[in-house]
Amino acid sequence: MQVGVVFPSVMYREGPGGVARLMKGIEDLGYDELSMFDHVVMGHETDDRPAPYYPPAMPILEALMALSYAASVTERIRLGVGVLVLPQRQVALVAKQVATLDTLSGGRVRLGVGVGWQRSEYEALGEDFATRGRRIDEGVALLRRYWSDQRVDFDGEHYRAEAMAMEPKPPQGAALPIWIGGAVPQTLERVGRYGDGWMGQFVRDDVAPKLMDRIRGHAEAAGRDPSAIGMQLGVSPGFRRDENKDFYAEPGRIVERVLELRELGFDHTSIDCVPIFQAGFRTGEAILDHLAAVREELAASL
Numbered sequence: 114m115q116v117g118v119v120f121p122s123v124m125y126r127e128g129p130g131g132v133a134r135l136m137k138g139i140e141d142l143g144y145d146e147l148s149m150f151d152h153v154v155m156g157h158e159t160d161d162r163p164a165p166y167y168p169p170a171m172p173i174l175e176a177l178m179a180l181s182y183a184a185s186v187t188e189r190i191r192l193g194v195g196v197l198v199l200p201q202r203q204v205a206l207v208a209k210q211v212a213t214l215d216t217l218s219g220g221r222v223r224l225g226v227g228v229g230w231q232r233s234e235y236e237a238l239g240e241d242f243a244t245r246g247r248r249i250d251e252g253v254a255l256l257r258r259y260w261s262d263q264r265v266d267f268d269g270e271h272y273r274a275e276a277m278a279m280e281p282k283p284p285q286g287a288a289l290p291i292w293i294g295g296a297v298p299q300t301l302e303r304v305g306r307y308g309d310g311w312m313g314q315f316v317r318d319d320v321a322p323k324l325m326d327r328i329r330g331h332a333e334a335a336g337r338d339p340s341a342i343g344m345q346l347g348v349s350p351g352f353r354r355d356e357n358k359d360f361y362a363e364p365g366r367i368v369e370r371v372l373e374l375r376e377l378g379f380d381h382t383s384i385d386c387v388p389i390f391q392a393g394f395r396t397g398e399a400i401l402d403h404l405a406a407v408r409e410e411l412a413a414s415l
Contacts (some may be wrong), residue, residue, distance in 0.1 A: 114375045114382065114415055118194060118404065119347070121386035122174040127397050135397040140190040142401070142408045146223065147183055147195035148383055149176035153201070158261030165231060177210045184218035192221050194353070195312050195345075195383065196294030198229035200245035201238045204252040204272055208259035208279060215283035222283070225312050226253065227294035244271065246299055248275040253291055253307060261287035266406035292343065296324060305331020310343030310381065318351065321377050345381035346374055349388075362392040364406040368414055374415075 124132055139147055152173050157163040167173075180192045192214065199207065200203060215222040228245040229235070235242040251269040258265050259279045267274040283289050286302060292310035293303050304311040305328045329339035348370050350360040359404045360366050374382050384407065386400055394400045 114371065114380060115145040116371060116411060116415075117148050117191070117381070117383040119148050119150060119195070119385040119387070120174075120179065121382050121390050121400070122149075122172045122179070123387065123390055124397055124400075125172060125174060129182075131237045131397050132182065135401065137186050137261070138397070138401040139404065140187045142405055143412075144190065144408065146191040146193045146383070147180075147187070148195045148225075149174065149179050150195055151197045152177045152231070152234065154234055154237050156237075158230060162233060176287055177207075177214060177308040180222075181214055181217070184214060184221070190221070192218055193221055193223040194225050195347075196225035196227035196292075198234070199226040199252045200228055201235045201240045204255050205259065205274070205277075205279070207221045207252075208256045211256070211289070212260060212279065212281065212283040215285055215289060216281055220284035222285070223290045223292065224256075225292045225294050227300070227312075233283070247271065250303065250307075256291065257287040260285075260289055290343075292345065298327075301327045302331045304328045304342065305337070305339075306332075306335045308342065310345060313346040313379075314345070316346060318373070318377060321346065321379075343381055344379045345383070346377075346379050348382050348384045358388075358392045361388040362394075364403065364410050365405050368410040371411060372414060 120136065124135055136147060153175065155165055155167055155169045155171065156162065157169045176194045176197060179360050183192055211222060211224055226249060228249050232242040248271045251272050255267050257273050258267055260283050263278065265277045265279065267273045290309040293300055293314050294312035294314060296314055296316050301324060311328055313321065313324065325344055328342060332342055334341040343348040348367055371382055389400055390404055
């Protein structure tokens with residue numbers, strides 16, 4: 114079971130030194146991955162759109178920039194995005210950014226991608242929300258071409274490249290892992306068809322095995338090995354939102370949940386530090402102490 118940590122952007126308040134200490138501390142504790150989640154902007158509620166899932170004033174560091182900083186202060190820990198909203202970004206630029214990050218980190222990147230949910234964010238970035246599904250399919254194919262081909266010729270419905278080159282290639286090349294986030298039927302089909310893994314979101318325990326079976330069925334239909342597809346679900350109290358604060362404050366409950374996820378068939382999970390911060394661990398040092406207690410119990414249980 115691979116256990117990562119989602120970095121809390123709110124800790125930018127401790128300055129660059131505090132951010133570096135927390136990133137390095139997470140690595141030193143032995144966690145497998147340090148990850149960021151992606152939003153560039155967050156819309157306010159207006160007369161014609163509902164409130165977003167997150168408060169508009171919630172601080173969110175840009176994922177790839179933050180991971181480049183993490184690469185400079187760590188040596189071993191994998192660097193992940195869960196998930197980058199690929200269709201609202203320029204795919205060629207993402208290919209260059211991720212290749213650069215993989216190069217300068219020594220081949221430590223795992224890229225999660227998804228289609229997102231916030232129409233207003235797409236509009237603010239000048240991209241079409243309505244075509245996001247078709248564009249993520251083309252986008253992933255184009256990423257892998259840029260990471261492997263010396264000459265890239267690509268003639269898609271939404272993306273084109275004519276006799277283009279991109280160097281340097283990432284150390285992992287086209288094998289740089291791309292995981293797909295989400296839980297709708299189209300996402301499950303994408304995971305089975307071309308994803309290296311699935312990042313589940315808002316999935317109930319009684320539904321998760323059925324969704325994993327669907328992914329494996331799509332993989333078989335695509336002529337792929339279903340057992341080679343990784344499965345991830347984040348650590349949380351599930352749909353019992355009233356239990357959030359107590360859940361994240363108790364290392365034993367976090368570890369118990371990791372073991373439950375393993376039993377369900379997941380081989381990757383992540384611990385989000387934002388709810389840990391909200392549970393009362395308000396400094397980088399306090400978060401590290403709490404993660405150390407979790408890690409100690411994990412070592413005895415996994």
